[in-house]
Amino acid sequence: METEKMIRELKRVEEIHKHDKVFTGQLNVAQMAHDTRKRLEELKPYEDTGLTPEQIMELKERDTAKAPTKDTDSGVRYTDDYICPNCGKHFTGTGIAEFCYHCGQRLKWED
Ligand SMILES: [Zn+2]
Structure with a gap:
């Protein structure tokens, strides 16, 4: 079932059960449907990215x-050589590149 449809169905279940008399220890169906729908609505934008959680963490x-x-070990030069903390490739210069031009890692330069 598509998430959109699940959200609609949960809204319907919530509506059907909103006047249920709930006794101690019973499942409050309307509340459960409401909470589940709210959570699905929060998660939907993540699903819409089309990315896996691993890909999002990588980004x-x-x-x-x-x-x-x-x-x-780069020897005596007029410019300094640096190693990317992500891909390990070398590049030259200080405070020039905001990103590694090999892999796109955002770089942090001291002062
Ligand atoms: Zn890199």
């Missing part, structure tokens, strides 16, 4: 600024 990680490591 979140990539967008969280991480400090690159200075490559001390």
